[in-house]
Amino acid sequence: MAGTATTAVLDRAGLDALVAALVADGRTVVGPTVRDGAIVLAELSGAGQLPYGWGVELDAGRYRLVRRDDDAAFAHSGGPQSWKAFLHPERERLWSAERAADGTLTVRADRAEAPSYAFLGVRPCDLRAIAVQDRVLASGHYPDSGYRERRRRAFLIAAECTEPAGTCFCVSMGSGPAVDDGYDLALTEVVSAAGHRFLVRTGSAEGERILTRLPRLPADAETTALASAAVRRAAERMGRAMPPVDLRALMGASLEAERWDDVAARCLTCGNCTLVCPTCFCTTTEEVTDLTGDHTERWQRWDSCFDLDFSYVHGGPVRASARSRYRQWLTHKLSTWYDQFGSPGCVGCGRCIAWCPAGIDITEEVAAFRAESSTPREEAPQ
Amino acid sequence: MATAATDPTLAVFKPASCDGCQLTLLNCEDELLTLADRLAIAHFPEASSATAPGPYDIALVEGSVTTSADAERIRAIRAGARHLITLGACATSGGIQALRNFADVDGYRRTVYARPDCITTLATSAPVAEHVRVDFELRGCPIDRGQLLEVLTAFLTGRKPDIPNHSVCFACKRRGTVCVTVAHGTPCLGPVTHAGCGAICPAYGRGCYGCFGPKPDSRLPVLIPLLRRDGMDALARERFQRTFTAAAFAEEGEP
Numbered sequence: 235m236a237g238t239a240t241t242a243v244l245d246r247a248g249l250d251a252l253v254a255a256l257v258a259d260g261r262t263v264v265g266p267t268v269r270d271g272a273i274v275l276a277e278l279s280g281a282g283q284l285p286y287g288w289g290v291e292l293d294a295g296r297y298r299l300v301r302r303d304d305d306a307a308f309a310h311s312g313g314p315q316s317w318k319a320f321l322h323p324e325r326e327r328l329w330s331a332e333r334a335a336d337g338t339l340t341v342r343a344d345r346a347e348a349p350s351y352a353f354l355g356v357r358p359c360d361l362r363a364i365a366v367q368d369r370v371l372a373s374g375h376y377p378d379s380g381y382r383e384r385r386r387r388a389f390l391i392a393a394e395c396t397e398p399a400g401t402c403f404c405v406s407m408g409s410g411p412a413v414d415d416g417y418d419l420a421l422t423e424v425v426s427a428a429g430h431r432f433l434v435r436t437g438s439a440e441g442e443r444i445l446t447r448l449p450r451l452p453a454d455a456e457t458t459a460l461a462s463a464a465v466r467r468a469a470e471r472m473g474r475a476m477p478p479v480d481l482r483a484l485m486g487a488s489l490e491a492e493r494w495d496d497v498a499a500r501c502l503t504c505g506n507c508t509l510v511c512p513t514c515f516c517t518t519t520e521e522v523t524d525l526t527g528d529h530t531e532r533w534q535r536w537d538s539c540f541d542l543d544f545s546y547v548h549g550g551p552v553r554a555s556a557r558s559r560y561r562q563w564l565t566h567k568l569s570t571w572y573d574q575f576g577s578p579g580c581v582g583c584g585r586c587i588a589w590c591p592a593g594i595d596i597t598e599e600v601a602a603f604r605a606e607s608s609t610p611r612e613e614a615p616q
Numbered sequence: 617m618a619t620a621a622t623d624p625t626l627a628v629f630k631p632a633s634c635d636g637c638q639l640t641l642l643n644c645e646d647e648l649l650t651l652a653d654r655l656a657i658a659h660f661p662e663a664s665s666a667t668a669p670g671p672y673d674i675a676l677v678e679g680s681v682t683t684s685a686d687a688e689r690i691r692a693i694r695a696g697a698r699h700l701i702t703l704g705a706c707a708t709s710g711g712i713q714a715l716r717n718f719a720d721v722d723g724y725r726r727t728v729y730a731r732p733d734c735i736t737t738l739a740t741s742a743p744v745a746e747h748v749r750v751d752f753e754l755r756g757c758p759i760d761r762g763q764l765l766e767v768l769t770a771f772l773t774g775r776k777p778d779i780p781n782h783s784v785c786f787a788c789k790r791r792g793t794v795c796v797t798v799a800h801g802t803p804c805l806g807p808v809t810h811a812g813c814g815a816i817c818p819a820y821g822r823g824c825y826g827c828f829g830p831k832p833d834s835r836l837p838v839l840i841p842l843l844r845r846d847g848m849d850a851l852a853r854e855r856f857q858r859t860f861t862a863a864a865f866a867e868e869g870e871p
Contacts, residue, residue, distance in 0.1 A: 269794070270821065272794040272799045274794065297799045314795060315792060324789075325790070500838060502807040502835050502838050502839060504783040504806070504808075506785045506789065509786065521778075523770075523773050525654055525769050527654075527772065527773055536790060540782075541780070541782040542782075542833055589798050591785075591842060592838065
């Protein structure tokens with residue numbers, strides 16, 4: 235699409251018009267907004283609900299909402315949710331069955347009609363995460379039909395990253411701060427003496443169609459230059475970096491590393507890392523019946539490899555220790571994910587670092603595994 | 617609400633407790649008639665003075681065992697019940713009255729009662745499962761109405777109750793609650809506490825105080841330094857851990 239992309243400049247009124255146009259099209263617009271001391275993702279009725287003038291300070295196990303010196307709307311990162319909360323919701327009914335008085339069973343596929351989402355302000359890392367989940371959930375022999383349908387109908391408005399947080403490391407994962415593809419519209423926010431505006435470029439025919447309906451200015455040289463400079467500066471200000479190693483090989487070779495005991499001693503096994511991770515996709519299914527016993531439903535729910543029941547088989551959980559569960563998570567995310575899906579499961583968004591109450595840092599752990607693997611082990615006495 | 621003679625029978629008992637958990641059963645207002653269609657409520661003194669003798673198919677027990685008389689009674693209840701299900705923090709962990717486990721019970725008895733010689737009590741408040749075999753433990757202070765119905769439905773249907781064993785954090789993330797510890801620096805027992813309440817407290821901006829007790833494989837010792845980081849001194853940590861499931865958290869780690 236790159237060759238045919240249209241570029242333009244929207245001001246804040248243009249952004250208002252964008253949200254209004256999407257709402258008028260019957261879309262459920264979801265974007266960042268301030269709630270409960272954080273920038274969360276929620277349904278927006280207008281662009282006025284965007285977090286204008288708010289930023290965040292992030293560190294391992296710490297998130298603080300802060301006022302900014304400017305009115306930027308997209309100068310934040312690493313929020314408490316990711317877009318999977320909408321594309322891959324925490325619970326979904328798959329089917330239900332009724333038993334009639336004569337004993338006849340009626341089974342009904344029960345997926346609700348998918349909403350037409352428009353996601354406003356998708357970070358490049360999160361755009362990559364959506365692509366990863368597409369591969370997992372919407373392709374292959376057994377696609378998740380609910381996910382596939384929601385995804386098919388979704389309109390994605392990316393926002394290039396101009397203000398990375400202390401927990402961000404997308405550059406080292408090759409997923410940001412610029413966007414390359416996978417969007418309908420891409421915005422780059424520019425706040426300067428000349429005003430608050432958004433460089434917009436189209437990435438799909440639907441994006442073109444929407445853009446033509448908006449009040450807009452042609453993309454001028456100054457805005458274009460400021461936008462690319464802002465993204466370039468963001469790349470230089472990453473709070474963290476994944477060590478430049480062959481992750482697949484390193485984690486594969488570290489299965490018996492001593493570091494697992496070290497990290498397990500700091501891990502609460504609360505599951506937060508997997509729940510905030512934009513690529514973690516695991517679910518469980520549960521059948522529930524009602525009191526009469528004549529009605530039953532099958533629900534799909536988010537699950538986590540940190541849940542003891544996740545690996546429960548007859549007799550007990552396969553991964554009973556914190557060590558084994560943390561190892562399962564990290565080796566899958568960074569190593570066996572390549573074998574399964576041809577990419578890492580990590581996009582460098584930093585949520586697992588920020589939202590771990592104990593502040594476990596995935597980049598620090600990988601550095602420790604690398605250090606351990608390059609230290610020759612003492613020979614055991616014969 | 618015709619109850620056939622072949623319907624399974626339900627009985628509700630309580631040793632030391634506040635009655636809140638069995639009231640949860642009465643609070644199932646929309647479902648009570650259906651429930652009464654599926655089983656015969658044979659013994660439930662809080663709801664009716666009419667009682668039928670056991671044995672019972674399902675015995676629900678709230679409350680902890682604090683006297684030798686109750687210890688004896690719980691064995692009789694077990695002997696007369698096909699399935700014994702315990703309800704709530706008292707029955708599953710000893711409850712708030714397990715604070716006595718950390719104190720000089722004899723000193724209390726002498727200080728509080730005019731005639732201490734009339735008071736017979738055990739030195740500890742213990743969960744029912746310390747005295748008899750329990751088929752299912754439902755946690756909470758009080759228990760969650762939806763979970764109680766799920767457990768009863770599951771036993772009536774002969775399936776496993778859909779009661780997840782993970783942390784309260786799961787519930788916060790599912791309902792989209794912003795983490796009070798990470799975003800506000802509020803001490804919270806959620807990461808070590810059994811889910812089931814739907815993460816009510818963090819949804820209102822306060823930390824979880826663990827009324828459902830530790831989750832399986834709870835890692836309280838890992839949380840202690842974080843509570844310290846978030847401003848709790850030793851006394852505050854002790855008080856935080858010693859509320860509705862005091863004994864259960866005490867087993868998990870020193871404050």
